Amino acid sequence: MRGRVRRRGRPGTTGVTAGWRVAATRSPLATASLATTLLAGSSLRALSNEITIPFTDRTLVLPDDPGGVLSLLASFDLHNAYFGLFLGLVAFSATTAVMLVREQRRSSRRERGLRAEIARLRGTDDLATLLMGSERQLLVSWHGRDGEPRFEGDPTIVGEGSPAQRALAFGAWLLPADAAAVDASLERLKQRGEAFRLTARTTTDRFIDVEGRTIGGRALLRLRDVTGDRAELLLGRSELASARGDFRAMTTLLDAVAHPLWIRDGEDVLVWANQAYLRAVEAADIADATARSLELLDRPTREEADRLRRTGATFAARVPAVVAGQRSVLDVVERPTGSGSAGIAVDVSELEAVRVDLQRQMDAQLRTLDQLPTAVAIFDGGQTLIFSNAAYQQLWGLDPAFLASRPTDSEMLDRLRAGRKLPEQADFRAWKADILSGYHTVESTETWWHLPDRRTLRVVINPNPKGGVTYLFDDVSERVQLESQVHALTRVQSETLDTLKEGVAVFGSDGRLKLHNRAFSDMWELSADLTAQHPHIDAIIDACRRLAPQDEPWVDLRGAVAGLADLRMGMDCRMDRRDGSVLECAAQPLPDGATLLTFIDVTASVSVARALTERNDALERASRLRDEFVHHVSYELRSPLTNVIGFAQLLGDETVGTLNLRQRDYADHILRSSGALLAILNDILDLASIDTGSLELTPEEVDIRSTIDAAMRGIEDRLAEASLTVDIDVPDDIGSFVADGKRIRQILFNLLSNAVGFSSSGQSIRILARKREDEVIFQVRDEGRGIPPEVKARIFERFESHTLGTRHRGVGLGLSIVRSFVELHGGRIDLTSAPGMGTTVTCIFPNSRDESPSDGRSAQNALPPLAAE
Numbered sequence: 104m105r106g107r108v109r110r111r112g113r114p115g116t117t118g119v120t121a122g123w124r125v126a127a128t129r130s131p132l133a134t135a136s137l138a139t140t141l142l143a144g145s146s147l148r149a150l151s152n153e154i155t156i157p158f159t160d161r162t163l164v165l166p167d168d169p170g171g172v173l174s175l176l177a178s179f180d181l182h183n184a185y186f187g188l189f190l191g192l193v194a195f196s197a198t199t200a201v202m203l204v205r206e207q208r209r210s211s212r213r214e215r216g217l218r219a220e221i222a223r224l225r226g227t228d229d230l231a232t233l234l235m236g237s238e239r240q241l242l243v244s245w246h247g248r249d250g251e252p253r254f255e256g257d258p259t260i261v262g263e264g265s266p267a268q269r270a271l272a273f274g275a276w277l278l279p280a281d282a283a284a285v286d287a288s289l290e291r292l293k294q295r296g297e298a299f300r301l302t303a304r305t306t307t308d309r310f311i312d313v314e315g316r317t318i319g320g321r322a323l324l325r326l327r328d329v330t331g332d333r334a335e336l337l338l339g340r341s342e343l344a345s346a347r348g349d350f351r352a353m354t355t356l357l358d359a360v361a362h363p364l365w366i367r368d369g370e371d372v373l374v375w376a377n378q379a380y381l382r383a384v385e386a387a388d389i390a391d392a393t394a395r396s397l398e399l400l401d402r403p404t405r406e407e408a409d410r411l412r413r414t415g416a417t418f419a420a421r422v423p424a425v426v427a428g429q430r431s432v433l434d435v436v437e438r439p440t441g442s443g444s445a446g447i448a449v450d451v452s453e454l455e456a457v458r459v460d461l462q463r464q465m466d467a468q469l470r471t472l473d474q475l476p477t478a479v480a481i482f483d484g485g486q487t488l489i490f491s492n493a494a495y496q497q498l499w500g501l502d503p504a505f506l507a508s509r510p511t512d513s514e515m516l517d518r519l520r521a522g523r524k525l526p527e528q529a530d531f532r533a534w535k536a537d538i539l540s541g542y543h544t545v546e547s548t549e550t551w552w553h554l555p556d557r558r559t560l561r562v563v564i565n566p567n568p569k570g571g572v573t574y575l576f577d578d579v580s581e582r583v584q585l586e587s588q589v590h591a592l593t594r595v596q597s598e599t600l601d602t603l604k605e606g607v608a609v610f611g612s613d614g615r616l617k618l619h620n621r622a623f624s625d626m627w628e629l630s631a632d633l634t635a636q637h638p639h640i641d642a643i644i645d646a647c648r649r650l651a652p653q654d655e656p657w658v659d660l661r662g663a664v665a666g667l668a669d670l671r672m673g674m675d676c677r678m679d680r681r682d683g684s685v686l687e688c689a690a691q692p693l694p695d696g697a698t699l700l701t702f703i704d705v706t707a708s709v710s711v712a713r714a715l716t717e718r719n720d721a722l723e724r725a726s727r728l729r730d731e732f733v734h735h736v737s738y739e740l741r742s743p744l745t746n747v748i749g750f751a752q753l754l755g756d757e758t759v760g761t762l763n764l765r766q767r768d769y770a771d772h773i774l775r776s777s778g779a780l781l782a783i784l785n786d787i788l789d790l791a792s793i794d795t796g797s798l799e800l801t802p803e804e805v806d807i808r809s810t811i812d813a814a815m816r817g818i819e820d821r822l823a824e825a826s827l828t829v830d831i832d833v834p835d836d837i838g839s840f841v842a843d844g845k846r847i848r849q850i851l852f853n854l855l856s857n858a859v860g861f862s863s864s865g866q867s868i869r870i871l872a873r874k875r876e877d878e879v880i881f882q883v884r885d886e887g888r889g890i891p892p893e894v895k896a897r898i899f900e901r902f903e904s905h906t907l908g909t910r911h912r913g914v915g916l917g918l919s920i921v922r923s924f925v926e927l928h929g930g931r932i933d934l935t936s937a938p939g940m941g942t943t944v945t946c947i948f949p950n951s952r953d954e955s956p957s958d959g960r961s962a963q964n965a966l967p968p969l970a971a972e
Contacts, residue, residue: 240327241270245293246320260311260328270326277303277311285313293322302329304341362450363399363426368443371409383426383448399424399448400435408446412439418446426450477577484570486512486542498576499524512539512572526552538564541572559583605703612696614640614665626686626702640664651678656688663690664698671698677705685709740784748777775820782852800843800927807837807872807879810844814851815870818859826864829855832871840879840950846924853921854883854944861887861942879950884943890936898934921946 241256254267261270269275273282281303288299298316305311310329317323354377357364363380367373373393383399386392398405400422408418418437423430432455437446469490472479478495482488488509496506499519510518516535519525528534541548541564552560563575597618600607606623610616615637624634627647644657651657656676663674671692678686684706691699751773753759754766762770811831822829851870858868862885871882890898899922918934921944925932929949936942 240325241267243270243324243326245322256326260326262307273303276305278306288313289315289324292317292324296322363448364446365399366440366443366445371405371443374443380448383424385427399426399433404435408435408437408444412437412444415439421451424448477575479576480515480574481567482512482542482571482574483567484542486539486571488512488515489571495576498578523555525554527555541566542570605701607702608643608700609693610640610664610698610700616640616643617697623702626704650682651680651686653678660688660690660700663692664700740780744777744781744784748774748781751777798927800846802841803844804839805842805844805847806839808833810847811851811870811872814848814855817852818855821856821859825859825862827859827862828867830867830869832869834873837872837874840874840948842879842928842948846927850921850924850946851881851883853918854881854946857918857944858883858885858887858942861885863887874950877950879948881946881948882943884941886941889938889940890934890942891938895934895936899932918944 239257239260241254241258241260244253244255245251246253252268252271254270258265258267258270261267261276265276273285277285281301284301285303288297288301291297292299292315296317300312300314303311303313312325312327312329314325314327315323358378360377361379363377363383365373365376365380373389376389376392380399381388381392384392384397386395386397391397400408401424404420404422407420411418417439418435421432421434424433425431426433431450431452433448434451435446435448437444472490473492475492476494478498479490479492480488480495481490488506488511491506495501496503500522501518505518513535516525516538520531544566547563547565550562550564552562554560558578558580561577561579563577565573565575567573597620600618600620601622603620604622606626607618607620608616608623609618616634616639617637619634623629624631627643627650629643629646633642633646640661644661648657656678659674659676663671673689673691675687675689678688680686684704687703687705689701689703691701693699751770754762754770755774811833815829815831855868855870862868866886868886869882869884871880871884873880873882899918922932925946925948930947933945933947934942935945
């Protein structure tokens with residue numbers, strides 16, 4: 104438990120009530136705390152009225168005097184206190200008092216030092232204020248990078264009446280270049296603490312010393328106005344820097360000049376030269392050229408230039424020189440200066456070469472003019488003949504000596520008039536004056552002279568730039584005759600085109616109408632006013648759309664006429680017009696870039712073609728209707744026919760009763776007729792299945808000999824009835840091949856039935872089978888009447904039945920179905936026949952694999968020759 108010492112009454116009073124009340128705890132430190140407090144003497148009074156002391160659970164009242172305290176302590180019952188500890192506490196209290204005294208003395212000395220420091224700082228501040236006031240300057244400081252600026256000093260440095268904050272708007276009162284430099288330096292100062300110092304110029308031509316640095320964690324900017332001698336010095340430096348910059352720019356510019364430039368002093372010593380001069384004399388620099396006495400001009404030229412310079416005259420001449428090891432011609436100009444001379448040399452070697460080449464070209468042109476068929480005469484500004492070619496002399500038949508005397512133009516005209524070589528003129532003087540007026544014009548004139556000898560001349564009078572004229576005389580007599588002939592041919596051509604019934608139009612390479620005939624205008628109802636204007640193809644198309652509104656033909660025609668020249672090509676198209684007529688249009692490019700369009704009325708032929716097409720469509724529909732009818736009828740007949748065959752078989756088997764001989768013959772006849780009818784119906788159904796594409800073959804191993812025997816059994820009765828013999832020519836080792844066995848038997852049955860039907864009594868039928876390479880061949884030959892050529896062409900068509908005078912009757916499906924089945928197997932059929940020579944039908948099937956013969960012999964025997972084939 105902790106205790107408290109509370110003071111009762113006021114300090115200085117006596118008695119129990121005027122003392123301290125101590126609340127004690129069990130802690131042994133209570134005595135030490137209490138003794139320390141009481142022995143402090145007068146300091147005890149400075150304590151607070153309540154002291155916490157570890158002590159026992161008792162209350163102690165302390166007197167005000169120390170003696171009473173000690174007596175009280177001696178008599179106090181401290182059941183856990185030790186006297187030795189008490190003495191230590193007394194020593195500790197004494198030491199604490201001594202230290203307190205020392206600390207008070209130290210605090211006094213520190214206070215006196217601080218007061219002296221304050222006084223010194225006040226003096227320094229007064230001195231800084233005095234120094235700042237001695238110059239016109241402004242200080243701006245920032246505490247931290249983002250701190251607010253603090254301004255001190257004279258803000259008028261920025262401008263009269265301007266606030267101090269305007270100092271940081273450098274662009275408002277400094278030149279742009281200086282403002283940008285100060286902004287960049289200030290930003291580096293605030294960001295990285297980089298100090299700087301520079302001189303800026305204001306917009307009022309004042310100089311400002313700008314200095315920036317960091318002091319005590321602050322960024323400081325000082326703006327100081329520079330005046331007096333220093334301002335003049337800075338102005339002089341600025342002008343000197345500007346002059347040096349101008350000089351460097353001028354030097355750089357002169358170094359870039361391709362012509363040599365140089366400056367010499369009063370002693371004719373080279374003091375400066377550009378790079379062109381150094382390259383010309385092959386020197387590294389000015390010192391090298393001076394040391395080696397390298398000169399661009401030779402000695403006589405330099406002496407002449409020095410002589411003229413001493414008199415104050417300018418030296419200008421065209422002189423030869425060696426430039427970079429090459430001989431050249433230079434135009435040199437050297438002028439005297441206040442302290443020497445300056446010169447320039449221009450290389451005119453190329454100009455000299457051009458002049459020589461120009462003279463050479465002029466000579467060549469004169470020689471060329473002398474070879475031209477056009478007569479040329481050139482007169483100078485004094486109207487004197489200075490050149491005439493051979494054609495001119497030949498045209499007028501003039502004497503060469505007369506031309507060599509250089510006559511005037513007037514004399515030339517008088518001489519030609521005297522020889523009656525000029526056009527006849529009623530007033531020759533006025534005509535001559537008109538011709539000679541060409542000397543006073545600037546534009547060329549063209550005229551035509553019709554000479555008395557029936558020649559026609561085209562005369563061009565062309566003024567020369569330096570005075571005088573040039574006459575060009577072209578004899579166009581032949582050309583005039585050719586033009587007349589062309590006009591006559593054109594008229595004949597036009598008349599010829601006008602007689603044509605086809606519309607003809609020729610469009611030029613520019614897409615405009617050049618030529619057309621009357622039929623073209625009438626066909627498209629084009630007015631004469633429109634065609635007379637030579638309209639563009641677009642205008643023609645717009646006018647023709649009224650009669651033929653289709654877009655596609657006109658687009659193609661426009662492309663053929665007005666398209667790119669490389670893409671133009673011939674084309675044909677057909678147009679249906681509103682009036683029902685049909686036109687055939689053709690476009691053909693011509694060699695001169697033009698395009699020829701022709702329009703032919705084909706309405707009649709189109710009508711015939713349409714009628715034929717409609718008739719063909721009707722025939723095809725009739726054929727389809729016939730096939731559909733036969734197909735349906737075949738299906739409808741098959742069911743009752745099957746019943747007839749079934750009942751006939753029951754009768755023939757005598758399951759319902761015994762038949763007599765005649766009844767049995769009737770039943771057999773019914774069965775044979777019903778079988779034949781069923782075969783015909785099956786053929787019709789097979790053809791219908793082939794047409795619809797639903798008939799599929801069933802490939803299997805087909806034994807060739809067995810298949811022939813099976814087909815033979817189907818016609819044995821007919822063979823016996825017609826007294827016909829059958830010769831079967833099949834090798835024993837022929838083997839088999841892959842095919843639909845049922846269809847192969849059906850093919851052979853139909854071929855044998857056809858042969859029986861067209862054979863006479865006592866004749867023979869031959870069946871042949873062979874294997875040859877990758878093919879299997881079946882051949883059926885009869886000795887009947889043969890087939891005429893006109894019937895042979897239609898023998899494989901359906902429902903084409905030809906009796907040819909025999910008793911054979913049929914619906915004409917046998918050979919048709921044979922061809923269909925052979926083609927389904929990927930084979931082919933061939934028929935050879937002639938009247939009186941019999942008929943041979945050959946069916947060739949592909950053999951997918953070869954069968955090895957059983958006796959080791961080859962089964963691919965060649966077909967034996969057939970007589971009369």
